[in-house]
Every structure is written in C-alpha cells, then in structure tokens.
Amino acid sequence: MRVLISDPIADKGVAMLEEAGFHVDVRTKKSEEEICGFIDEYHAMIVRSQTKVTRNIIEKARNLKIIGRAGVGIDNIDVDAATEKGIVVVNAPEGNTIAATEHTLAMMLAFARNIPKANELLKQGLWERKKFTGVELRNKVLGIIGLGKIGSGVASRARAFEMNVLAYDPYISEERAKQMGVELSDFNGVIENADFLTIHLPLTEETYHLIGGEQIKKMKPGVKIVNVARGGIIDEQALYEALKEGKIAGAAVDVFENEPETKSPLFDLENVVVTPHLGASTEEAQLNVAIDVVEEIIQALKGELVKNAVNIPSIKPELQHILNPYRELVEKLGKLISQLVDSHIKKVEIKYNGDIAQYNVTSLTNTFLKGLLRPILKDAVNYVNAPLIAQSRGISVSENKSVELDDYANLITVSVETEKCTKTISGSLFGKHDARIVRIDGFTVDAVPQGHMLVVPHIDKPKIIGPVGHLIGQHDINIAGMQVGRKNIGGRAVMFLNVDSEVPVKTIKELAKIDGVLDVKYVRL
Numbered sequence: 001m002r003v004l005i006s007d008p009i010a011d012k013g014v015a016m017l018e019e020a021g022f023h024v025d026v027r028t029k030k031s032e033e034e035i036c037g038f039i040d041e042y043h044a045m046i047v048r049s050q051t052k053v054t055r056n057i058i059e060k061a062r063n064l065k066i067i068g069r070a071g072v073g074i075d076n077i078d079v080d081a082a083t084e085k086g087i088v089v090v091n092a093p094e095g096n097t098i099a100a101t102e103h104t105l106a107m108m109l110a111f112a113r114n115i116p117k118a119n120e121l122l123k124q125g126l127w128e129r130k131k132f133t134g135v136e137l138r139n140k141v142l143g144i145i146g147l148g149k150i151g152s153g154v155a156s157r158a159r160a161f162e163m164n165v166l167a168y169d170p171y172i173s174e175e176r177a178k179q180m181g182v183e184l185s186d187f188n189g190v191i192e193n194a195d196f197l198t199i200h201l202p203l204t205e206e207t208y209h210l211i212g213g214e215q216i217k218k219m220k221p222g223v224k225i226v227n228v229a230r231g232g233i234i235d236e237q238a239l240y241e242a243l244k245e246g247k248i249a250g251a252a253v254d255v256f257e258n259e260p261e262t263k264s265p266l267f268d269l270e271n272v273v274v275t276p277h278l279g280a281s282t283e284e285a286q287l288n289v290a291i292d293v294v295e296e297i298i299q300a301l302k303g304e305l306v307k308n309a310v311n312i313p314s315i316k317p318e319l320q321h322i323l324n325p326y327r328e329l330v331e332k333l334g335k336l337i338s339q340l341v342d343s344h345i346k347k348v349e350i351k352y353n354g355d356i357a358q359y360n361v362t363s364l365t366n367t368f369l370k371g372l373l374r375p376i377l378k379d380a381v382n383y384v385n386a387p388l389i390a391q392s393r394g395i396s397v398s399e400n401k402s403v404e405l406d407d408y409a410n411l412i413t414v415s416v417e418t419e420k421c422t423k424t425i426s427g428s429l430f431g432k433h434d435a436r437i438v439r440i441d442g443f444t445v446d447a448v449p450q451g452h453m454l455v456v457p458h459i460d461k462p463k464i465i466g467p468v469g470h471l472i473g474q475h476d477i478n479i480a481g482m483q484v485g486r487k488n489i490g491g492r493a494v495m496f497l498n499v500d501s502e503v504p505v506k507t508i509k510e511l512a513k514i515d516g517v518l519d520v521k522y523v524r525l
C-alpha cells in the first residue's frame, strides 16, 4: 500500500506509516496537474490546507481509499466527489484546537496593543510611544460567531481577561453557553454589540461572505475583527474598505480567501495584523494531527472502521469495539439476500432487535447496503458510497431499532422488496463472533453464512433431502452442512446447504428438476 503526503506533516506521522509497512512518498507543492499524473499510484493521501483535492484529482485516483486531512478544515477537499467514488475522508478535528485558540488570543492582544508595528519601528531605531497607545480587553464585549471547539476555548480564555462574551451559534444550547459564562444572542445581536469580534466557523456555502458590507454597517464604530477560521467567511474587499474609512478600527487575519496570499491590499494597512495561516502551526498541534490522521489511515487501509470520517458516520472507539463483530454478519446478510432475489430491488428495511438496538448502527446499515449491492456492482461499491448508490438506483432504505428481544439476544432482520417478491432473512451473533442465519421467510434455521451455499425451498415430503444430497455428491461436491426449516408437516420448507466448492449451473438445473423442489439458488458469500 502506498501513501502520498502532499503537504508537510510531522515526521512522527511518516515514521508511523513506515513502521506499519506502508510505502510513503512526501511530494509537496505539486500542482493539480502533477498530482493527477501520479495519484493513481496511491491508496491513501494526506493533506493539510495547501493541497486542493479537486474532483479532477479524485476522478483520476483509481486506487485511492482514503484522504486524510491533518487538521480540521476540509474545504480544500471535494468531499462530494470523494463520497461518490467511495473514498473515505477523515480529518483530525481536535489536535490543533489549542493552537488555533491561543493564536486567536495572540492576534487579539497583538493588535489591541499594536505590538507588530511597535516592534517593527523600534527595530528601525524609532522610540514611538504615543502613537501606540492601545486598548484593554477587560470589560470589552467579545462577540464570537461559532462556539465550537475553538470558539469555546477562546471564550473561556477571554473570560480570564474579564471580557464579556456574547456568542452566536444556533447549534449550542443555552445551558452549555451558561456553563462557559457566555451569553447567547442572535447573529445581529452579536455583530451589533461586539467591541472585538472573532469568527470560528467552517467555510461552507452558508458561511461564505457571512460578514460583508451589510453586516459591517451594523457593527459598532471602532470594532476590531479577528479571523483565524477560514478565508472567505469575511469578504476581504468589504473589510479593506471598512478598515480604510475607520469604521473597523483593526483586524487580525490569519486566513485568506486565496492562499497562499502575498499581495493583499490588507497588507498595506497599518491597522491590520496578519499571519500566513499559522493558527495550527505549533509543534504540539502538528504532532497531534499527524498522529491522529495517520492512525485513521492505518485503520482504514486495514479495512477497519474509522472514527473521524466526515463522509461516513463517525464511530467512537468504544462503539467500534461493539459494532465490529456485527459488520461481517450484516454484510453477509446483504450479499445473501441480494443473490436470492431476481428482479430490481425497490425497498429495503433493516431492523435491529435486542442489545445492538441501543447503539448508533448507521455504519452497520451502510455495510449491509454494501453487501447488498456488491454482487451487482462489485468493487464500485463500498460502505462510503453504498447509501448514495442505493439512493441513485431508486432503492428506498429504512432502518428500525427495538431493544425488545425477538427470541435472540441480538437479531438483525433484513427485508428486500422487489417487483416480484419480498424476502426476509434474520441473522444473529452467537457468542461474540459466530454469525448465523436463523430465519428465512419465516422458516427457522441455524445456518453458517459462509463460502458456497445452496438455498433450496421445497415441499416437506420424503425423498427430497436424500435425492438432493445424492445428486450433489454425484457431482463430486462435498456437503459441509445442511439445515432444514419448516413450518408445518407437508407444507413448504427450506434447505440450507454449505458446500465445499462451486456448484455449476448444470447441477443447479438438475437439482431444480427433483420432484418437490420449488427453486434452487446458489449463493457465494
């Protein structure tokens, strides 16, 4: 397996990948065209914010399984394109929080006290004091837009500076804000009352140019603005004009709409402090994010579930431990039921009963869909794109959970509706890892879902099981296990056979001719 690192990460991350047996290439500062030329050599790719992982690159990435972002923001990755191709995108959402939080405070203090300019002039031999009278943070209103990890870190540090913190974040509860000593307000309430305003949001279609000319008009004259989140959230042209006319007294900017940025008009203004996207650039943060993202890459390339995926349900490690044994079962249920139906699937339902129902099982449902679609679409489907593919094929998917026991401590029941029939199969885990099929269309069985199998609905009468076994033996196919389920004597029944080798079409046709056999399905799991 080969890993491409296209933006610099801490050496430790590279060493971990190599220790895990991966071939690693560090190829930084490459253009989109250059990356397109070599991306299909790689199974994983690690970026920070410089490399733009475009749809173009993703379309050329025939072997890519995972894109790792050694940091938080994923606005430089075309996540939709990755999802369509079944590529997992993971980030390292926590490793650089402290670094960005402290950088925000550093920027605020730097421009409140004119440190960069005073430093520059003194080094030029000028002892300027009057020009650099600053302002204090104490008793000022700090407006925070986005009270997530960094926003709340900034809030608690600002409280230590005795600032009054007013924040807008529609996804944060009053209670949580109260615990932080923060007053919540609506967006306008924050921008209209802030003496200092700091932004801590992701860049999305919704937040692009969230702060522009209109919003600046509503602000207090003399407000000071900090952006350590993402370029593009503040309209740079509007910011420049407001700084020039003095409506905004100062700005501290770490991130720009077009990076790397070396020629912004903002750089000519004395009341602006800038850094070249240094928010996450501390030794500690870089070590943290490199380790976090590399751990995810190693796990994903081993075929395991990852916890910080942004395009599939993320799973906490303790939950992973619980869900992992069920993954094989649900995938096999998907593969099995898919091979038992003949026509276009319209609707699927997956129901979780018992202990398993108390957890978030979306990743299991996705794995079931992967199993369901695999026999049809082969490698083009994986658990990242399976829900999307199901949707694009017009398959309606529903997931139900009930902690009520249904004869078994845990039971997963899948139903598939086609134009011709509805098929229902239930599976359970016996012990910790033993996957079993325990019901099919209401018949109770106890079959091991593995390898080559024959599913034979038939009439419950003598001279069926014998002839079926005999005919299979005649073709030199060894029967490893047989299970029969029936409801009433003489009614319909079903036979599940585990066999040791492939069953040729000719044999299947001969089996179907045995008197009382209603159908014969050969499935491969």
Ligand SMILES: NC(=O)c1ccc[n+]([C@@H]2O[C@H](COP(=O)([O-])OP(=O)(O)OC[C@H]3O[C@@H](n4cnc5c(N)ncnc54)[C@H](O)[C@@H]3O)[C@@H](O)[C@H]2O)c1
Residues within 6 Å of the ligand: 072, 073, 074, 093, 096, 097, 100, 145, 146, 147, 148, 149, 150, 151, 168, 169, 170, 171, 172, 200, 201, 202, 203, 206, 207, 228, 229, 230, 254, 255, 277, 278, 279, 280, 281
């Ligand atoms: N400058 C840097 O080097 C640097 C370093 C780390 C993170 N960042 C950036 O900082 C930003 C915040 O990171 P974080 O780790 O705190 O993320 P986070 O996900 O923990 O917090 C973001 C918060 O924004 C809120 N939010 C989302 N949309 C909103 C909207 N339209 N209005 C109001 N609130 C909204 C969310 O509810 C969430 O609480 C991200 O853009 C990240 O990329 C920059």
Ligand SMILES: O=C(O)[C@H](O)COP(=O)(O)O
Residues within 6 Å of the ligand: 048, 049, 050, 070, 071, 072, 073, 074, 096, 229, 277, 279, 280, 281
């Ligand atoms: O979103 C982030 O994590 C930061 O903006 C850091 O970006 P960087 O990894 O390019 O420093």
